[in-house]
Amino acid sequence: MSPLRAAVLIALAGFVVLYLRSPRDPRLAFRYLRWVLLLGASLLVLAPFAWLVCAVFKDKSVLNEYVFLPPPSTWDTTLNLDNFRRLFKGEDTVQGKVFFWQYVLNSVFFASAVTVVQLVLCSAAGYALAKFEFYGKRALMGFMLGSMMVPAVLLFAPIYEMMVKFGLINTYHGVVVPSLVSAYGIFLFRQAIVSVPNEMIDAGRVDGASELGIYLRLVMPLVRPMSAAFCLITFLTQWNAFFQPSIFLQSQDMLTLPVVLNLYLGLYQNDYGVFLAGTAVAIIPPAILFFALEKEFISGLTSGAVKG
Amino acid sequence: MQDKSRRFTPLWFLLPYLVYALVFTVYPMFNAGTLAFYQTNGPASKSFVGFDNFRFLFSDEMFHKALWNTTVFALFSVFLQLPLSMGLALLLNSSQGRAKAIVRLVLFSPNLVGQIFVGILFYVLLTPRYGLVNRILHELVGWGLDEQWLGNPALVMPAIVLTSLWIWVGFNMIYFLAALQGVDKSLEEAARIDGATPFQVFWNVTLPSMRQVVVFVVVTSIIGSYQLFELPLALLASSDGRGPDNAGLTVVTYLYEVGFNAGDLGLGSAIGWLVALIIFVLSMLQIRASRVTEDA
Missing domain, CATH: 1.10.3720.10 (MetI-like)
Incomplete structure (x- = not known):
């Protein structure tokens, strides 16, 4: 199972657990669900920005290899300002x-x-x-x-x-x-x-x-x-x-x-x-x-x- | 009480706008009316053709396609995007404090980015196998890793709608949120005590009391949808905003192409008039409909 799907399932399972603990008064469960949904929406909105910030510093050769940033141990070869250098060279x-x-x-x-x-x-x-x-x-x-x-x-x-x-x-x-x-x-x-x-x-x-x-x-x-x-x-x-x-x-x-x-x-x-x-x-x-x-x-x- | 010496004061303050309105609103509108009856080749040469431009458009399959695509987009805006905005506004409205302000800011933020820039960004996010959208979909539902969003006629409109959701869901949410804050809490409370379900409270109490803003948002969404242009132009840059099988062609893209790339400003004006007419009729219907529900 992919980590992303697992995270979503765990978040939803949290709601079910909270709801079953006090089905008479589900306010806490719904409050939890509300914040899960808002957090999810916020992450979806922010993801393209985060991706862009990572992408512009990545070397051409690894742009598609990693979704966001490459592992820190490889940074001196995988991250550079090459894209900006080419952009501003005239x-x-x-x-x-x-x-x-x-x-x-x-x-x-x-x-x-x-x-x-x-x-x-x-x-x-x-x-x-x-x-x-x-x-x-x-x-x-x-x-x-x-x-x-x-x-x-x-x-x-x-x-x-x-x-x-x-x-x-x-x-x-x-x-x-x-x-x-x-x-x-x-x-x-x-x-x-x-x-x-x-x-x-x-x-x-x-x-x-x-x-x-x-x-x-x-x-x-x-x-x-x-x-x-x-x-x-x-x-x-x-x-x-x-x-x-x-x-x-x-x-x-x-x-x-x-x-x-x-x-x-x-x-x-x-x-x-x-x-x-x-x-x-x-x-x-x-x-x-x-x-x-x-x-x-x-x-x-x-x-x-x-x-x- | 104003004395005579101040009679012309407002005129001086308004003069720049009056001149501007004459030159850039009244005259062009008048001119658009006549231009639509000419065939032009660049701004220099034009010849009178009567209703030929309109006759051509009524039988032009490309224009029909553009009109259809734009209408589909407008329907998605009203029936998918606005409910999502409303849902988020409701979720956020019952929250308090700093977290609420931050979420509001985050959800709104894509609206700062111009449509051309968003188009460029999503052009890359929607690439098969490596694009972020494809990867997220694959992780979540196990589908979509190799989909050619911008190369498959069936997926072009969904891709445009998806991108537009990213831009505008938070934007319209701001309006709904502002309107929700003006809703009388005691009315909702009374309905709840009378045993109404949360959905009934929303549908029968909350929504009617924010009618004015809802009408405003629906009308501006329709007007905006029919002017969709820059987003598909950038997303579908490799085909000049048309997309495969013209699946992403909008009326304004068509106007841009015919009027400014091909140089027939007359035909471009005719398209402009038809778009204006559609927008006008839809807005009037919407405003009329809201008045009817108000009286009922």
Whole structure:
């Protein structure tokens, strides 16, 4: 019997034993079962990550020999940084020699640029919708909700055509400009800013603050947790974005990580080490950001759905 | 009370969005409407063809295949993935403390990884004989060691569904978990005292009181499923996201291929409109259905 199957059977046998000991009051047994199931699910979710971390350090010759890590006594021959060395050694392209660092920097640049611009524009619009009454507000919000229902794929072809007309294909602007504001982000900020007390804003006005000053110095500091969540969500979305960069960019030295790694998949075929190392590099920045801002992230994510 | 000098203030704050919406939402939508009636060859040349694009799609077997595959995927999302998410949310909801926070974090974590990266990872995890998935299945149930997940037409969709479970089960669980925390505990307690089984309590008390979130999650899952593209593109990279016998071809993959690789943006727009229409109808049906149960 395989060790894995044995472990599962033993875990389930534990439940049966606990249940039979006190069938009248099976609370303990069910509590045990609950944690076994949650632990099992967690292990299944973590296994691919653990596998990836092990795989990128394994020498090509032993990649398939061991499931996770080889035995420690063989480590000086079986584990090395060869995959990363090959990943970062650079490749010859039409644009000259391009190093993998370039793609990392491109991704950081695109994701950061979009995040910063969206933070400013979405929060400004969210503030206007939360704290001002004006003609056509209801219609505007209805339009925004409707525009969120329009699937992005519908707009790619006409936007592409437009970008060609404006000469924005294969430029840095071309990737950033179509995602400068999002209706989703505006709603998130509106929801957060609505709970800022009106008295504070009026007090600011009485003290002679300008409208811009009220937005920047009074409102924005109060919605800082929301802003953090928003930045994280936006950064991750852009970091992982594939469709737009893949149709708007052509020069090799301008590509982002998802586009390049998808190309590597075809290029390196069965030589897994290189594109797995690239994938590991691409996962690190979002992981760091997420662990730093985990609480804000989850509350930002669910605030739209639960508060309704 | 606002005085006159502030009448235009909201306009200034909204101006960037208004310009953006005109250029990148209203105009492209209008344009997508007209583009669908043209045949184009790259963005430069186009000629009016009337309803020919739609007529072509209605008889195009490749498009039917793509639509079928995508629909199968959407069904799995709603009827397999969401119940699993709900199950995990229920298990986690009755737990407390640090362990709960850690499990929640772990189950959610795959969602941070972009679909392309997940596709690359599972492309290797699903290799016959050596892939982690094949090995785990073999250890657990004694089957699957030599299965060619991505080379066998019958197994391509299961492979995509499996990978999508890894990404999204934890993601949707977060929503259900948040909704469960808002459910009135005294109602559940009352039902339990009246002798309802745990399943009856869940079905008749818990689920109805989180209806709003369930509808939200189902609708967004359907919308997301019909836009499935990057995951199969990476998983099935050796056949440009089609898979053997086109078993992994989705409508958006088809749109990408026709519109951007082959350069017929007109036909691409027509596909886009059909996808948008399907998503719209399904979302409306879903929202309508939830209203009906609310009234009953």
